[in-house]
Amino acid sequence: MKLDEKLINTVKGFLDRQEGKALYEIALEASRRGPCLEIGSYCGKSTIYLGSACRKNNSVLFSIDHHRGSEEQQPGEEYFDPELYDRKTRRVDTFKEFRNTIEKAGLEDTVVPMVCRSELAARLWSTSLSLVFIDGGHSYAAAYTDYNAWAGHIMPNGYLLIHDIFKDLEKGGQAPYHVYKLAVASGLFKEVSMINTLGVLRRMPSGAIPETLPQK
Ligand code: MG
Helix, strand or coil: CCCCHHHHHHCCCCCCHHHHHHHHHHHHHHCCCCCEEEECCCCCHHHHHHHHHHHHCCCCEEEECCCCCCHHHCCCCCCCCHHHEECCCCEECCHHHHHHHHHHCCCCCCEEEECCCHHHHHCCCCCCEEEEEECCCCCHHHHHHHHHHHHHHEEEEEEEEECCCCCCCCCCCCHHHHHHHHHHHCCCEEEEEEECCEEEEEECCHHHCCCCCCCC
């Protein structure tokens, strides 16, 4: 099955088409070797790209989001969307939208939604991942937590993808970029490419891991 561009255009999200296509292509290669995982699924736009690739290889995409919106998506903040606000519970709720997207995209047998914070999902995690996509909260604390919780689960030659990399301070928040630099400085990952604001890193093969790792 090809990517459903029509559906993708109806899904709310902050991922552009080129970035999405890159997610798809990389996941197509990676998911042959193991499951993929994303943090920050929101309404499911990136989930369609990653999940469609996983489906082709009969693999699985774990998709983590507490679905309460990140800091910048709360009422009164810059990225608040009233359509995603549940008046009854007085909370942002993106899970309904997400579920709807997964169903329409035919990904219910591929995507495992994990409705919780990423560090809870990671607490007893022990499965090696072929790809981790970090697109969760954009505060330093949230971005570091996501990186620290998941980077160690990426298999040798697996991918670490980070969204919203702005090398120019004027263009956007710096937390994802700092995490990107931290990953490179660790010696565990090498830079592969940058597609708009999508940073692509690849885990070194096991033999290349330096004996002494820099402190986190
Ligand atoms: Mg993003």
